[in-house]
Amino acid sequence: MMTSTQPHILCEDVVRIFKGEGIEVQALQGLNLTVMPGEMTAVVGASGSGKSTLLTILSGLDRPTAGKAQVAGVDLLGLSRRERSRYQRETVGFIWQQTPRNLLPYLTAAENAALPLAITGRRNPDARVTELLELTGVAHCRDRRPGEMSGGEQQRVALAVALSNQPKVILADEPTGELDERTSAEVLEAMRRVNEELGTTTLIVTHDPTVSGHVKRTVQIRDGRCSTETLRRTGLNNDGDEHLIAEEFAVIDRVGRLQLPQEFMESLDMKDRVRLGLEPDHVRVTPADTRTDSEEAR
Numbered sequence: 001m002m003t004s005t006q007p008h009i010l011c012e013d014v015v016r017i018f019k020g021e022g023i024e025v026q027a028l029q030g031l032n033l034t035v036m037p038g039e040m041t042a043v044v045g046a047s048g049s050g051k052s053t054l055l056t057i058l059s060g061l062d063r064p065t066a067g068k069a070q071v072a073g074v075d076l077l078g079l080s081r082r083e084r085s086r087y088q089r090e091t092v093g094f095i096w097q098q099t100p101r102n103l104l105p106y107l108t109a110a111e112n113a114a115l116p117l118a119i120t121g122r123r124n125p126d127a128r129v130t131e132l133l134e135l136t137g138v139a140h141c142r143d144r145r146p147g148e149m150s151g152g153e154q155q156r157v158a159l160a161v162a163l164s165n166q167p168k169v170i171l172a173d174e175p176t177g178e179l180d181e182r183t184s185a186e187v188l189e190a191m192r193r194v195n196e197e198l199g200t201t202t203l204i205v206t207h208d209p210t211v212s213g214h215v216k217r218t219v220q221i222r223d224g225r226c227s228t229e230t231l232r233r234t235g236l237n238n239d240g241d242e243h244l245i246a247e248e249f250a251v252i253d254r255v256g257r258l259q260l261p262q263e264f265m266e267s268l269d270m271k272d273r274v275r276l277g278l279e280p281d282h283v284r285v286t287p288a289d290t291r292t293d294s295e296e297a298r
């Protein structure tokens with residue numbers, strides 16, 4: 001039984017190793033991620049950092065080599081084939097980068113959105129389809145096939161399709177990867193509106209840094225681990241005007257590991273080892289050849 005205080009996405013020490021022809025790639029190296037119900041989060045990172053591997057695991061298409069991965073209380077490691085297809089049909093909704101993976105080319109937008117409802121035996125899908133196409137801003141595409149829509153319209157119809165069975169979680173892999181900046185913004189705004197109005201937990205995996213402007217939480221993935229996290233909120237300045245506050249945090253795992261940002265390490269020439277010191281209210285990290293005042297005095 002899920003309660004609202006349990007995460008909708010929970011990854012603990014997730015490892016994924018690919019082996020082949022004598023080489024071994026550690027795509028995920030102990031990744032930890034918690035997303036609470038109703039949160040909209042972007043996971044960003046450079047090419048090869050492990051984003052798609054993470055999403056493929058969360059979508060139930062692949063299994064971690066080690067670790068724990070749960071979505072909406074469903075343990076993704078122990079799923080039978082039948083449970084997996086039920087999970088993919090009822091618990092999560094997907095949006096992929098490539099339109100043909102999202103929409104059937106010979107069906108209209110309305111028919112595409114009605115299809116998951118028909119598969120699960122929902123009666124009178126018309127009202128729900130209309131509601132979803134309006135919510136995602138593509139009611140005008142109702143009777144058009146994918147080939148008669150722009151890329152951004154196709155992705156917003158894909159969002160409507162993903163939502164049709166009322167999933168708890170939406171997983172999106174590079175949903176704006178093939179779109180220009182303006183069209184991307186329209187798709188991301190539709191996702192934000194859905195998240196606000198329906199409260200559907202949303203995880204977007206992308207290398208597009210402009211996504212950050214549309215979500216409150218951005219998690220940076222580096223070398224198969226979550227390294228830093230940026231949280232945005234609106235605050236009031238002295239004149240009472242609203243402004244956006246963005247705070248960056250390092251991610252620390254259960255055993256105390258964290259990654260220092262590359263630019264910090266480079267600017268202080270930190271490599272191989274650093275000095276740590278416990279102060280009353282913070283931990284000090286300094287280059288190995290730095291001596292503290294008390295050490296100098298000895």
Ligand SMILES: Nc1ncnc2c1ncn2[C@@H]1O[C@H](COP(=O)(O)OP(=O)(O)OP(=O)(O)O)[C@@H](O)[C@H]1O
Nearest residue numbers: 018025027045046047048049050051052053054207
């Ligand atoms: N099936 C596979 N077999 C072998 N190696 C793989 C496989 N899938 C991914 N990898 C490797 O795992 C690492 C992470 O890949 P992944 O596709 O998750 O990165 P990504 O951050 O999504 O990159 P991109 O933004 O380019 O899609 C890469 O080094 C990649 O080459």
